[in-house]
Amino acid sequence: MADQRLTHGVSVAAVRRFLGDLKREFPDTYTEMTTEDACKQLVVPRTRQDNCAYVEQLRKQSPEHVNKATVFVSHAWRYKIADVLNVLLEFAEEQARKDDGQPVFFWFDLFMNNQNANVTANLPQEWWSTTFKQSIANIGHVLLVLMPWRDPVPLTRAWCLWEIFCGISNESTEVTIQLPNSEEQALENAIRDSYTAVTDTLVRVQAERADAFNPHDKHMIFTAIESWAGGFSAVNQAVKDQLRAWCLQKAVGAVEAMRARGEDSTDAYARLCGQVATVLSQFGEHDRAIAYYETALPLHLKTEGEKGKNVAALYGSLGNAYDSKGEHNKAIAFYEKALAIKVETLGEKHPSTAKTYNNLGTAYYSKGDYDKTVAYFEKALAVMVETLGEKHPSTAKTYNNLGNAYGDKGDFDKAIELCKKALAITVETLGEKHPSTADTHNNLGNAYKGKGDYDRAVELYEKALDIKVETVGEKHPGTAQTYGNIGSVYHSKGDYDKAIAYHEKALAIYVGTLGEKHLSIAETYNSFGIAYHSKGEFDRAIHYYDKALAIKVETVGEKHPSTADTYGNLGSAYHSKGDYDRAIHFHEKDLAITVEALGEKHPSVATSCFNIGLLHDTRGDKEQACASIQQALDIFTSTLGPDHPNTRKAERNLRRIRGGAVTRQHTSTQHVSESQLQQQHVLAHRNLLLRFISSAVVYQAFAPQRNLLMRFLGAVAQVHAEARRPANTGSDGEDKKTGTGHGCPRGYSAPARALYKDACKCPGEPLIGWLRKRGRRRAAFRPCWCKLDDDGHLAYGKSASGTAKRRIPLSSVQSAELAHGGEELHVAVPGRTFVFRLHAHSDTSLADWCTAINSRINATT
Template sequence: MGGCPSKSSSPDNPQGVWDLPPNALEVNAQRSSAQAECNQANSSSKGAVDLPQATTSASAQPAQPQYSPVALPEDASSNKNDPRTADAESRIFADSEFSTSGIPLSALREFLTEFAHALETGMSTAEMCAQVIKPATETARCSYAQLLDSRGVRVETANIFVSHAWRYTFAELAQAVLSLERTEDRPEDLFVWIDVFSVNQHKSAQRDFTWWSTTFRCAVRDIGHTLVVLAPFQDPIPLTRAWCLFEIFSTVDTGARLDLRLSSAEEEAFKGLLQAGEFDFNQWVATVNLERSEAWDPEDRARILDAVQASGGIGTLNTQVIEALRSWLVDQGWRGLAALDTEERSSSGLISSLAILLRDQGKLEEAAPLYREVLHARCAKLGEGHPETLNAMNNLANLLRDQGKLSEAEPLCREALEERRAKLGNEHPQTLKSIHNLAHLLRDQGKLDEAALHYREALEGRRAKLGEKHPDTLTSMDGLANLLKRQGKLGEAELWHRAALEGMRAKLGSEHPDTLKCMNNLANVLRDQGKLFEAETFFCEVLEARRAKLGCRHPHTLNTVTNLSELLREQGKLDEAELLYREALEGRAASLGRDHPEYLKTLSSLANVLKKQGKLSEAERLHRRALKGMRLKVGDEHPETLACIHYLSNLLRHQGKLSEAEALCSEVLGGHRAKLGNEHPQTLKSIHNLAHLLRDQGKLDEAALHYREALEGRRAQLGEKHPDTLTSMDGLANLLKRQGKLGEAELLHRAALEGMRAKLGSEHPDTLTCMNNLASVLRGQGKLCEAETFFCEVLEVRRKKLGNDHPQTLKSIHNLAHLLRDQGKLDEAEPVYREALEGRRAKLGERHPDTLTTMDGLANLLKKKGKLGEAERLHRETLEGMRVKLGSEHPDTLACMNNLANVLRDQIKLSEAEPLSCEALKGRRVTLGSEHPQTLKSIYNMAHLLRDQGRFEEAELMYREALEGRRTKLGEEHPDTLTTMDSLANILRRLRKLDEAESLNHAALEGMVAKLGNEHPDTLTCMNNMANLLRDQGNLLEAESLYHKVLAGRREHLGDNHPHTRASAINLDKFYRDQRE
């Protein structure tokens, strides 16, 4: 009804009637809540009340009517007993709800004929109401539909509700509605509700918004079919008016059919744009946003927004409107093609326009045959070497690239290039464009060196032919910079991006699309270098400009939103990142649809943020939804599908669902090997990721093979100093640490760190991660002072670059606390643990896995300080949180369970500790397998518990199982193997099996001295146990010498106040007392 006229409506308030082809789109969204509202409204209905009067401004209202009023027939108007009069009066004055009277199409056509001389002036619907309708009905003060009824014209209950903008010309509105005569099977049975005819314009009934949101919406539902007139087509006024959008919302929300229609003139203009390939759908719908819509009365607008928000949200309405527009547009394209004969079709630009539209919507499989048809037609009509044929070949290649069919796209790109070289020469702009396009494809295939040659050829050719500052030259410069980024040459890439950006600003202006694209690319390379704040500045500038130039819903704008979201995620601004991802998701749902690959990519990115926030269940649900959509939309082997599989696999690994994660990770690797080959960077990345997962599963030998394959492949393909190569080096070093090859791990970590400092800088996030890993291996070797230096450097930089509450900063604080605990600096470690805990609680939430990990670490520290009651309480709280958040069989949950068992054991609550130890062991056997290092650790801990219970024989068996498992899994010289050997020797000493105990002690001590050094804490512990054995064997002089050596070593490396140092002093004192006694 043109945006339901409110109590303050005016002719400047466009109120909609919209119209569209009969088969355009039907939206059937039945909602039980809307149905209930309607039923309630109908149960209290008193009849029908006319809509409020539509008024006009002073400038639009003439001083005197230009046309004579048309009165009711004299007998009817004067005779109160005339049935027609009684009936008319009952509808006009007695109805209290909503008049659904509709006029036939024939009456509308007669009206156009009768008042043609007036309508030819181009008067708007508002002007027509004031100058024709109101004067014509002045005497009877009724609606025009009632006037027609009194004349004997057939007026029935409407079966089409027309929505339109009052400020647009009435003649165009009428033509759009009358086009139903050409398209509907029985147009004589159509009765249209048009507000200017069906509403009594002399009554001014005022309704609160409840009436509009119930009675009116129910009337829309009962009519069952809303026709929206898009006028003018290139900038449809109804899409900017709150009342019109509310009518569409009421239509969709109550399950009525929604159609769109153009006037004949607008339809011809639209077809011309499609034929010429000049129609930009994304630009067309960029303004569709209820939040920015207008209404004559601000209170009306606010109530509309509230009503829509309560019934599914503004984003939902925007999506529904744009999906309707998109479907209508595609339908128009298909219908236009169907109307062409073979000859017309082969030469029509419509087929190309439709193919582009389908491609933009992500309907790649539907677009592909059209692109192929265009290429075939141009080959047949123009010849293979014709420029238009080569353009079509290039377009098909681009589509195939979007589909991930890179090997199929490459020969087309090469053929187009060779034809252009032959026909036009190497320096022709079209040839240079083909060189640039081939470089782009080669880059996507991972053929980086070949791509670099083509990018440089295109750049040099354009410089020579077009000049340094030509936009095409600058585009090649930007493309080369992107290639250099892929090659890991980030500093060089940054320089090229800056040069290109400077040229584009000067040549094209700061807000030109190509300038903004270049700025976006520069921001990406700055982000990869860890220059996060400068990157954020550029992303924000691009986003502001694109919002202003293209609108919030345009794909380029939404791309920038997602880029900024990614940056905020890396900065640890997770809540801000989540909001922006949700904005992008809503925008892509509206402009592209919920099954478009870009929507699904954004869904997966949002899931990654939720994972970082610890919202693992929601993240998994979104990842699975995105993956399902990608499999259906683009196929199992498409790069975007494989990316979704990777993200889901990564989440499952984080959740401890390692078997499913491995299966998905293997699928990704298989897909990349098949599609891209073994040496493609994406394939090598997948190999690295699988190695990481295998490591977490304890499949260390298999993981080592994959790490080495990834490292060698990256060295060969990308070079020794590429960031990805250095990352693989760091990953292999972590694996070697797990295998107990600490010296080899240290060397590799140092090499990776040196490379990253040189390539990325000392403050780059990847450099800091590598430094942190080196510190961890140094801690494992007992080189605690050097480890502390590295941990402190990492923490200092992260505080400076990321802030105190960034998740990575909090991780560094946690790691430093862990080291201080290992150094025996227990009082110093506690406030650091508490800082990490409070920061993670505030930033990530009480139940985030990282928060729970820090809670568990603090509990372990409190145990070391002898605060066993507080430690037990904290462990129990942590375990409860992990059971809820991660599940009882997650590796972190089982580790916490084990730690709680240990603190209970220290409190001599052995009967409580045993079932927890058993549960942890059983869970690890089931989840990880009997040979996993964590399972072997549980077996070892269980042996400890049995020892403390005095069950020495049972303890011996468990120690032996742990020792054999560690020997097999980790090797004879692994620190964990040597520690188990030492513990078994200890229990054998208690069982008086002194010879075997001595043999094991000697072997363990010799191995630790060789592996860890004389002064490592574990070496000193083993030495202390050896002294105990010698004492029991009566070798007192040797025992005394070892006791002194242990005490001196602990004093030097752990300090006098460390618990181990104090224990050594007590042991030596007891040794001397025993000798005196």
Template sequence: MAAINASGVSAAAIRQFMADLQQEFPGKYMAMTTQDACTALVVPRTKEKQRAYIDLMQEKNGDDVAPATVFVSHAWRYKIVDVLSTLLEFAEEEEQAQHGGKETFFWFDLFVNNQHANVTANLPQEWWSTTFKESIRQIGKVLLVLTPWNDPVPLTRAWCLWEIFCSISQGDDVELAIRLPSQQHVALRDAVLDDLAAVTDMLVHVQAEKAEAWKPEDKDMIFAAIEASVGFTALNKAVKDQMRSWCLTTAEAFVTAMEQQLQQQQQQQQQQDEGGGEGGGEGGGGSAVDMMEYAKLCSQVGSVLSAFGAHTRAIELYHKDLDVTLDRLGEEHEQTALKYNNLGLAHTARGDYATAIQYYQRALRIKTATLGANHESTGGTHSNLGNVYDKVGDYERALQQHEAALAILMATVGEKDEETAGAHGNLGSTHFAMGDMDAAILHYKTALRIFLDTCGRHHPQVARAYGNLGGAYRAVGDFANAVDCFQRDLEIKLAVLGEEHPETGIAYNNLGNAHNNLGQREEALTCFEHALHIFSAALGDSHPHTAMVHGNLGSVYDETGNFQRAAESYGRAFAIQASVLGREHPHTAMTQERLATAYAQHGDFARGLEHMQGAVQAFTTALGPQHRSTVVAAKNLELMRNAAADAGFLVLAEGEQEAQAPTDTGAKRQRDTQHNPQHKDDDADENEGGGRGGDGDVRQQHDMMCGWLQKRGQLNTAFQPRFFRIVESSLLYFRGEDDTHPRGAIHLRAVKSVELKQGVGGDVPELHVAVPGRIFVFRLDETHAITHDLHAWHRAFSDMLR
């Protein structure tokens, strides 16, 4: 079957065509589409000989036609001048990159195909999958022309998708380049200055799977080929990566261009001053650049860069904005406080929390002085400070800041406001981290109720609120309610954000964890596989979220006794974390410990002991020899050595073993989860949480210890009887012995101290359990049959803290 004509046309030939178009249609050529140009110019000029326009070009100048070096993918409804101008700009880029070397020749269907015959009408699907695809490989580069910048037309056309597919499915043999017409630069600049949300949302609209074709059979063929090969996720990612790059490069160019204008103004002003002439506000025929306009552009572009993850460059632009603001308005101005706030946000996103706190504190001081302590904006800065304190684990300060923010918002905007809901969400997250699940659930429910009232049932904020509430239910062992909340979270995100969004991946991951807790392994596997697919495509194979899901998959395989697959999944998670976080990071060490146990359960004691020793060393380096994680890992190493010896495994030396027979060490581990704090004026980071335990843990002997105690409330300080049960690393408490839904939980790994004391008056013994930000107080309950004295509970807690 015949191959396509792989000839291309030069930049000079394209310029001549544009000149001809302007000469023939001076009044309307700028508005003509590619289809218009075909009908009005190409077809009439080639009608007599019924040939392609490239043949006419070659007759005029043979040097204008040569084997194509770039295949052009575009939409015929585009303005022809926009498309051809983009090709000329790309040719200049190529020439500069090659230092004037190889000339660029474009395969452009308007010129290369004979417009008097539908050459592709009756070609079979096999031709498109073989001959056409091979022709793309021989050309070696595909240029995708996209417009408009915020909703590109080619991504709605199935045949354009096929051309993209033929590029990315052939690996390094074909390069994909994406460019937008220069007119789109102006539209993007306007959006940067006036509609930042449109810029940051631009990539959400890239959903190639929504493309259409005139013939349903064409769409079916194209979609089947894409799904059977690279998949829509990879296709979307390829387009998004290049659009993100174009957006960042173009946005930064706006700042560079204005800085050049400023430099010219300064030079002209200096020349006028030296020549004694009158100073003029304009130079070179352009308008004078106002410094505050420059500061605003730096701020807005910085926000775009930060939204797309370029935090270091964003900080540089935020500092330029701050410098101008300080020079023009001074330190004690509310606008200066906003600049400090932006710097706080960027440093928070980059993980530089100490610097972020300094900037937020400056912003808070200025806002308090200029706007007042009870201004809504002041409350926002309290909230941002609280979020950073949460990230560094200073929960007492975080609680103070979030409570201050909530009080301000209640007084200014009232209870039924999204900002108030966000403040409740923040407080819920802090209480969650402190182990106070009663308070966490109360605030999460309040946030959810307000978001439902103000935003409607299908809003992303409602989804996050369900996710947070589900996390709290899961923490107290109420897995049925957790599944319900996570399912609602997922449904909203699928409807609003789509299947490929990272937040949808987080929802799948959380739902998978809850299903796994309920013993629903198949449902859990399905959810984790969806999450892995999304994270790999959207964030990359080396992202911590991708590692987390590999670890969660390992947990499911572990629970079902498929230890070989568990080890494979844990191994992938460990490799990613070791590369990204480092081998001595606590999360990496935790995964290595799980990997070690999976190897041992599979009978591979050589690698099991090697990795368990590595985990002990990593915990020791990162947390110290006395930390509970280090102690537990060391104990598990000892148990694994004993199990290996019992199985006839010879321990030759530290790190050198021989395996003789398989056995089951019986060790188990908990899974990582995602928790989604509500943030005001801050991006919600999804951080790995969860705990670690094991049957070889010194805490094992106290698992399932239960009995009645009197517990003092936090708000209502009266003592109430509660039934307590130690399960793995949590102390759960219930209203009654038969209850299945805990009222709350104390995470034992968060406990700082356990003390026996005398209550007020000195006549009632009490047990005081301190966690960050709160002290739980218990008394003996002698009204129920199932009980232990306080000394027994004290011993249980103390043993588990060793």
């Protein structure tokens, strides 16, 4: 194929002349002739003798009608040729009315290729993926002739899909979809009745099922698609997105056309505005959607009254739009209006009423009010069961909603129970191999992950993945989400490299199907950041958090809870780096946005306060640290309850910083004696120093002195742990084991001895409690009950009352150190390192365990 056939085109006048030739030579049949008919009956007979393309004859006869192509025409050869040519002429007229008014020259394969030979037969595979694609980019404009809109033939043809994708995948190439003028009104009417029905018709794109007249062409195109990033899924999604955008453009144009015709006070106009608003909301343009909904609302109120069906639907849609914007109070107000109408007109026991209860539950879920969330989901469930029955997909969905809510409340057993009910119903009603079944496996996996049963969570996520791949394909956002879930649970297991590998799979699919600028991609970058943060690679973590932040600001805006989350993650990363000024800057941005978006009493606000408290603690501002973490504790207690892992974590850290009793909101303040205050004072200084030497920066900078400091602090903790035992001293008051007063090892300075002696005066508690221990060969972290035995062992087992599974002699411990920014405790013995993490019900920090173990090591050496 000569290069000029890839770059040159024919003029509008040449197209018009060819249409005239058809009319003259086939006056009775030209309107029914397809492009293939025109090729065989007119083009081939005219060019057979010269064995050339039609454009070559045109160039000889009228060279002014051949020039550099400005538009590449994508069409189906089964179309009627007169319709195709008329679309080209209509398009040219529209272009002529534009300001630039540049002449149009069409690259139209009927004219440009030699129809006497198979011009693609001997082209190498590379031509399809490079030369052809680059040719379209050079032309710069693809015109897709789409007809009839109810059964768009090009979307079933391999050539057309490849041509469209070649245009879409180049940012500088414009893609225009054109209908014949005769079909425009029919499309407008269809959009007004149901925009969703129109888009469903247009986006049934499955490139892998597309066909071609020439099997060789089909093979070459399919190979080119498979070699492209994202493969068939990427092509399908790109074409669907282009068609949805075009359909939206047509819908908005239809509204403007009705307004121009003076039809903007009609019921039909109101319905069209509602349809346009719905699709705008689907595209994430919630402000524009709200404007169209608000245009439709007074028209429906005028024709139907306050209790009209369309009025209730609009209130619900406005609620959805505001909920998507993060304005949950406004969303609730509109949902309540919709509910009032539905209860009065349809009754309490109606599926549509149940749907509004579900919407209210979702809005309160976003607000963090889980008690109200559960109440509304339970109302929805009761109505669903009564009206649709227990064995119905909608009932299963509501069980899933309830399960997710209980999971966020920290009641993972209840969440598992509800998700199992949902799974049983879904399997029975929709089958095992259904995307909804996969979603329920995912929800059940989330519950087990929350409970700490990571192996079970992985098993469920992998079931979900198998179903997703089989039902919606490997290259699908739902499949990517499941890969992300698996990555998340491996992160919880402490296998950060494996977590990153799964997040990379998710990212590749998201980019191929959703494009670079999508919230799901931002969340995946966030997950990368969290994984690298846990690995101690803080600069890489910040790099990914920055990428996530840029997308979130662009897609959902600066003042969105999701954006606030990423500011918080950046704060934590800079905290770990030791850049405390930047850390406080980002944490305060996180807090300000979260309060503005979600209100002061929301778990996310508590998380922000907690992070700020930890930062103040690291900087040595004990008073401010306690104030912030107390605020977090109060919010966690009131929103999630006293037994939620987040509440216990805040309480545990507050106890650590204060060194003594912690009061919760709505509980009586305990009396603190003078001796308890003294103990708090000593513990606070010990913990402050411990956090200082354990911080990421100092931990590395003072490596040579770290063991000495840890051993000293461990000795302090040992005194606390031994305080309740009978004193093991001689008549001179010296410890027989060490030969120094109050058990202080030899060689400490006078200030160190003084601090040690103060510590000796304070009562202590035995070090026991729940931790999570990683299995051998980097298996899952499993809950275990741990205790430092009186006879010099670190023991762990399945429960507090059972026999210890293993007792590690402290005399064999080579080192006990905090790792991964203090998130793990590594206890090394010859040939093995035991790795521990905090459990959701831990009452003692890993720093305290580390200190105590080192103190015992010191006591035995």
